[in-house]
Amino acid sequence: MKIKSQRDFFSGLLFVAVGLAFAWASKEYSFGSSAQPGPAYFPFGLGVLLALLGGMVLFKALTIETEDGEPIGRVAWRPLLIIIAAICLFGWMLPRLGLVLTLPAVVLLSSLAGDEFKVKDALLNCALLTFGSWLIFVWGLRLIIPVWPTIFAA
Known part of the structure; x- marks a missing residue:
């Protein structure tokens, strides 16, 4: 499979990695319930949402053609x-x-x-x-x- 946008591919990969890391790290804490959320509730939910967003960006990077492949530029x-x-x-x-x-x-x-x-x-x-x-x-x-x-x- 060809990467059609380098910027989207690597940013999506970063989103997925950080999201999964937050979700994984939150398993050490009490999750609680929707009525009384514990300390793991917010980081787990945010991590899962971030990973899903990263997955969508990755999908876009692999499916939607760009003119020049959107190469990654210099680091600011x-x-x-x-x-x-x-x-x-x-x-x-x-x-x-x-x-x-x-x-x-x-x-x-x-x-x-x-x-x-x-x-x-x-x-x-x-x-x-x-x-x-x-x-x-x-x-x-x-x-x-x-x-x-x-x-x-x-």
């Missing part, structure tokens, strides 16, 4: 390294500086990975994502996430 190292740095920064900053300082810093750093950086858009994104994250995770789900830096905590 700068955006890749910026996003990895932002993820590491989030993990380091959150327990120390809280949600209110961490999310704007991470969003600003992440926005530098794109080609069209605009300060106004990035600051609006910071405000909306910080408020939305607080609303969903701290207020709505009642997760214990530090909101303010630990030096301001009671």
Whole structure:
């Protein structure tokens, strides 16, 4: 069977691998039920959906003809390294500086990975994502996430 789109083939393969890995890793936790889902419920469901999506992308890559075979281009190292740095920064900053300082810093750093950086858009994104994250995770789900830096905590 001939690969008709290299990009779709390898991205579909990656989706299937990551999805199956999440589904497989979730078997170590309690699944629960639909009424009371356990810790394995979400990663298993997400893993299965990701693997199915990857399967559809793989099918497309093997069946639908493209003009040039859509070869894989060069790796965009700068955006890749910026996003990895932002993820590491989030993990380091959150327990120390809280949600209110961490999310704007991470969003600003992440926005530098794109080609069209605009300060106004990035600051609006910071405000909306910080408020939305607080609303969903701290207020709505009642997760214990530090909101303010630990030096301001009671």
